[in-house]
Amino acid sequence: QKEVEQNSGPLSVPEGAIASLNCTYSDRGSQSFFWYRQYSGKSPELIMSIYSNGDKEDGRFTAQLNKASQYVSLLIRDSQPSDSATYLCAVRISGNEKLTFGTGTRLTIIP
Amino acid sequence: GAVVSQHPSRVICKSGTSVKIECRSLDFQATTMFWYRQFPKQSLMLMATSNEGSKATYEQGVEKDKFLINHASLTLSTLTVTSAHPEDSSFYICSASAGVVNTEAFFGQGTRLTVV
Numbered sequence: 001q002k003e004v005e006q007n008s009g010p011l012s013v014p015e016g017a018i019a020s021l022n023c024t025y026s027d028r029g030s031q032s033f034f035w036y037r038q039y040s041g042k043s044p045e046l047i048m049s050i051y052s053n054g055d056k057e058d059g060r061f062t063a064q065l066n067k068a069s070q071y072v073s074l075l076i077r078d079s080q081p082s083d084s085a086t087y088l089c090a091v092r093i094s095g096n097e098k099l100t101f102g103t104g105t106r107l108t109i110i111p
Numbered sequence: 112g113a114v115v116s117q118h119p120s121r122v123i124c125k126s127g128t129s130v131k132i133e134c135r136s137l138d139f140q141a142t143t144m145f146w147y148r149q150f151p152k153q154s155l156m157l158m159a160t161s162n163e164g165s166k167a168t169y170e171q172g173v174e175k176d177k178f179l180i181n182h183a184s185l186t187l188s189t190l191t192v193t194s195a196h197p198e199d200s201s202f203y204i205c206s207a208s209a210g211v212v213n214t215e216a217f218f219g220q221g222t223r224l225t226v227v
Contacts, residue, residue: 043221044204
């Protein structure tokens with residue numbers, strides 16, 4: 001089992017709809033959770049961080065964390081074509097400095 | 112978010128030469144920096160983790176003598192690809208973090224290395 005799993009996609013969502021991206025992780029000692037967006041040919045850009053169970057909202061983005069189910073998700077409301085990118089889920093295990101990344105989900109917003 | 116500057120953004124070098132890539136945290140002190148490489152359409156691969164003033168910790172399979180990492184200050188880390196070969200051509204990206212507990216990691220712009 002991979003440490004951090006994401007559906008590779010591609011995930012296609014109509015413009016204006018809600019895009020839902022999911023991520024599961026295997027280590028129950030995981031403490032910090034991040035979502036990064038990566039455009040083709042560019043480096044990842046931090047979108048959201050979440051450290052405790054529940055929802056965290058920032059503009060059109062909402063991160064949801066459920067540690068009991070070992071599940072973290074990212075919702076993008078009112079999807080725009082500019083949201084088309086690969087979204088990387090990253091997890092930091094307690095006491096460990098490094099982030100473990102999923103392989104990413106490619107999201108395409110259809111105008 | 113915090114700013115991490117990576118330089119150069121693109122470099123072309125001849126086979127057998129060495130290339131140095133710099134990574135700077137501009138508005139925070141980065142206790143830890145990470146170096147990744149990424150091949151087209153593939154995920155990030157962590158090469159090494161470096162802490163200021165100490166030797167880098169390399170991931171399994173990464174040659175420490177080929178990929179020299181120096182983290183001399185809290186704002187600067189460098190990656191030197193020594194005796195580069197065409198198979199080293201890749202997208203190299205650094206990331207910097209100010210801590211471990213509940214702290215975020217920010218990426219530099221990346222360096223596209225082409226070895227000819």
